[in-house]
Structure formats: structure tokens, C-alpha cells
Amino acid sequence: MGTKVIKQIAIYGKGGIGKSTTTSNITAALAEAGYKVMQFGCDPKSDSTNTLRGGDYIPSVLDLLRENARVDAHKAVFEGFAGSYCVEAGGPQPGVGCAGRGIISAFQLLKQQEIFEELDLDIVIFDVLGDVVCGGFAVPVREGIANHVFTISSSDFMAIYAANNLFKGIKTYSDKGGALLGGVIANSINTDFQRAIIDDFVEKTQTQVIEYVPRSLTVTQSELQGKTTIEAAPTSEQAQIYRQLARNIIAHTESKVPSPLDSQELRDWSSDWGRRLIEEETRPRRKARPRRAAALAS
Known part of the structure; x- marks a missing residue:
């Protein structure tokens, strides 16, 4: 009997983009x-x-390693919604040490004590800060810990800038056994223009959109209860979108090297979209005629 292959993915995104919110809903949907x-x-x-x-x-x-030199990895694993498992790598004391060290230490601890195999996991999802892909934060990509990498981005420039930086990191390590890109999770997409910006970016960088996720008040209401949308509003339209996203990710098998834009290309690309947005906003709108006037004219 062959050894079970655990699917390991990393989800990156800049701070505040909704990375942990989206990741937790993917986890909840899969569980x-x-x-x-x-x-x-x-x-x-x-x-x-x-x-x-x-x-x-x-x-x-x-936290556990600061208290004891030797730690039973089971003490770092907690049960979550629908039987999911939760682990937090943590970070150093504020202002001291490397924030990425927690990723390395946590992964090594669980790997050495064979926790992944003991729990008979199907999938491990690494929720990784993606503003700067360096040091410990690059470990899931650099070391090939993750089989596939996904990034969460909105149509805002800084989110796309962070995604493009991640693409550069993936490309750098791609010939050294690093993880490859599965695609972009387009978050907070509520207008045709936002969708068009993301679609153009993934086309320019030769990748793909895995799912479009709109901004929704349902997510806020759920999080105020301390729950995922899957748990708090299971029949909502937003929950169905997260379920579809989870299905897309679990079914994904082929990742590839993206083609990031260089600094000038990204600046020119964003300037062009800025110009197009201004043109759209300033374009004269045809005024609707009053119903009575329209009726008389017919």
C-alpha cells in the first residue's frame, strides 16, 4: 500500500486583503x-x-517553545469547525527576532513528530502573510513545502503589487524545487471594472483566476460572531461561493511558473488602468427622460 500524499497549499496575500477570512472559509468548506x-x-x-x-x-x-525546550506537537494542534485542525506558528516578541522563524519552527516540529501522518490529513493549508515574500515567509515557496501556491488579490494597486512580488519569488525559486502558482483568488470583486482589472492582470502574468469572491456584509456579520460564513450563514450566497472556491482548490492539480511584470511594466499597466477609470467616470451619461415625456414622444 502506497503512502498517502497530503495536498499542501499556501495562500498568500497582503495584510487586510481578506486572506485569513477566505482561507478559513475554504478550510470550513472542505471540513x-x-x-x-x-x-x-x-x-x-x-x-x-x-x-x-x-x-x-x-x-x-x-509560545509553547518559549515555555519549554521540548514540546509535544499535539499541544499545538486544536480542533476547529467540523473537525478541522488548527495550528498557529506565531512570532517573536515585538521588536525582537525574525517573524518568519515561527513558520520554520512550527513546520519542523509537526513534521518531526509525524503529526500530519498521524491525523491522516488530506490537505494542509498554510495561511501566509504576503506583503513581503522574504525570510521565513518564503519558506512554503522556497522549500517546496507547499505543492501549490495561491494568492488573494483585489483590484487595488497595492494588492496587485503584492501579488506580482509573490510571482517574482515563485519564479526565482521555480528551478530550485520551489512551489509553483495555482492562480489568483479575486477578492472584493463587485463591479465589472474590478473584474476586468483582475482579468487583465492575470492575462498579462500568464496565470488564472481560481474564483471571484465579492465583498459581502454576510462575511462581516459572521466574523462579528467569531465564525466563518460557512458556519454562521451556511445557506447564504456567499457561503456557496466559498464552497465553490474550495472545490476548485481541491480539484486543482497543475500549477506553473507565472510571468511577473517588472517595475516599469507594472507602473505603465496601472497608469493605463487609472486613465481608463477616469475616462469612464467622466463620460457623459444619457439622462433618462421622464415617463410622461417618453410616453408622449412615442
């Missing part, structure tokens, strides 16, 4: 569907898995 899934939070704030646990924080691996 709800019967997959054995672990969410591995890689943010020093250690808040990736909160909504999978009713808003509760859990001790991070670095």
Missing part, C-alpha cells in the same frame, strides 16, 4: 465536505484560525 484538513496560520498575530474556533485564540508553536 464540512468530509476532508481532513489542517489550517496552519503563519502570521505572527496568530489569528488565522480564530473564526474556526468561535473567535478563540490558541497558543502558538513559538
